[in-house]
Amino acid sequence: MSGAPDTKVPSDREAAARAADAFTARFGSAPEGVWAAPGRVNVIGEHTDYNGGHVLPVALPHTTRAAAARRDDGRLVLVSAQHPDGDADVAVADLAPGTPGGWAGYPAGVVDQLREHVPGGLSLLVDGDVPAGAGLSSSAALECAVALALRDLFDLDLGPGDLVDVARRAENDFVGAPTGILDQSASVLCTAGHALHLDTRDRSSEQVPLDLEAAGLALLVVDSGTTHDHAASGYGERRRECEEAARRLGVGLLCEVAGVDALAPLDDGTGRGALLLRRARHVVSEDARVEEVVGLLRAGGDPREVGPVLTAGHASLRDDFEVSVPELDTVVEVALAAGAHGARMVGGGFGGSAVALVDAAAVDDVTAAVTERAGAPRSYVVVPAAGARRLS
Numbered sequence: 530m531s532g533a534p535d536t537k538v539p540s541d542r543e544a545a546a547r548a549a550d551a552f553t554a555r556f557g558s559a560p561e562g563v564w565a566a567p568g569r570v571n572v573i574g575e576h577t578d579y580n581g582g583h584v585l586p587v588a589l590p591h592t593t594r595a596a597a598a599r600r601d602d603g604r605l606v607l608v609s610a611q612h613p614d615g616d617a618d619v620a621v622a623d624l625a626p627g628t629p630g631g632w633a634g635y636p637a638g639v640v641d642q643l644r645e646h647v648p649g650g651l652s653l654l655v656d657g658d659v660p661a662g663a664g665l666s667s668s669a670a671l672e673c674a675v676a677l678a679l680r681d682l683f684d685l686d687l688g689p690g691d692l693v694d695v696a697r698r699a700e701n702d703f704v705g706a707p708t709g710i711l712d713q714s715a716s717v718l719c720t721a722g723h724a725l726h727l728d729t730r731d732r733s734s735e736q737v738p739l740d741l742e743a744a745g746l747a748l749l750v751v752d753s754g755t756t757h758d759h760a761a762s763g764y765g766e767r768r769r770e771c772e773e774a775a776r777r778l779g780v781g782l783l784c785e786v787a788g789v790d791a792l793a794p795l796d797d798g799t800g801r802g803a804l805l806l807r808r809a810r811h812v813v814s815e816d817a818r819v820e821e822v823v824g825l826l827r828a829g830g831d832p833r834e835v836g837p838v839l840t841a842g843h844a845s846l847r848d849d850f851e852v853s854v855p856e857l858d859t860v861v862e863v864a865l866a867a868g869a870h871g872a873r874m875v876g877g878g879f880g881g882s883a884v885a886l887v888d889a890a891a892v893d894d895v896t897a898a899v900t901e902r903a904g905a906p907r908s909y910v911v912v913p914a915a916g917a918r919r920l921s
């Protein structure tokens with residue numbers, strides 16, 4: 530990972546020791562364990578997850594760590610190294626959406642999902658380095674680290690899919706962000722050196738080897754410096770538009786549609802029909818792009834061929850789905866002009882980061898270009914890392 534010194538990612542051992550020490554300093558005794566879960570960057574497959582389509586994320590080397598210990602007074606005490614003034618102390622029995630709010634709502638939402646198993650309460654210290662507000666799923670990393678901690682501490686019979694659901698429901702029901710399962714699936718299921726090819730409809734998945742270094746390539750994540758807020762943004766509106774388009778087409782989920790040609794009935798001559806057609810066209814074409822990228826990677830050819838598919842995905846998110854912002858469009862244009870093979874915005878949109886596929890030898894040039902000409906404050910070379918795990 531390149532970039533400013535503050536973007537350096539600690540080893541699992543360092544990360545565990547730091548979280549355990551901070552826990553001990555705060556609570557007066559050692560934690561029972563430390564768990565970690567990563568953020569993600571999606572290679573392709575944006576806004577397909579709540580439409581029953583495919584996604585292709587990789588886990589970041591950046592993680593959120595949860596140091597935790599059981600209590601017996603029924604309280605949930607939450608402390609974050611990143612929010613020194615944001616402690617929360619609430620009775621498990623009193624947990625309710627919005628109580629606590631802010632960063633603490635994410636771990637509290639996970640405890641709330643499993644509250645019958647946590648009657649005695651929990652002490653939790655959170656530490657991490659997933660950039661927040663950059664569209665890299667810092668919230669899912671936090672939820673998944675806590676879900677894993679609860680599973681182990683309370684000996685819960687939760688498989689990987691259950692952990693994904695617990696974390697996602699915390700975000701949907703407690704925090705109130707109507708997201709799909711991309712972020713939590715990536716954080717739990719990704720493995721080092723692979724992209725996760727996930728069918729969000731039947732939940733089947735496959736690990737696709739992604740060794741860009743061997744091909745002389747790098748995946749560059751560029752933070753545009755604009756922050757997003759799913760709950761307050763157009764994310765929910767896009768979701769409702771997709772549901773309306775599916776209803777009008779008589780399918781349960783948009784990705785059940787055979788292809789873009791089958792979307793023609795949406796165009797009923799009204800402005801609304803034209804808008805729904807554009808939204809649906811993004812979803813259905815994006816799902817096809819995931820399969821195209823997976824096909825190219827599986828075929829073992831030159832991964833540079835993936836580049837134009839990523840760029841086509843950006844155009845679709847910008848023009849049909851309308852979730853990009855000028856800052857992200859500029860990052861993509863500047864990266865392409867500086868030699869990237871492909872680039873696109875990632876995540877829900879309305880700010881956040883972009884990803885670019887670049888020759889390893891061109892990383893410095895592209896980084897300098899997006900910094901100087903697109904005002905991007907941070908960029909990182911990402912090598913696909915491991916999913917959620919216990920550190921100590």
Ligand code: GLA
Nearest residue numbers: 575576708709710711876877
């Ligand atoms: C956010 C959501 C995900 C997914 C992406 C867009 O990251 O949390 O569920 O919908 O946006 O692909």
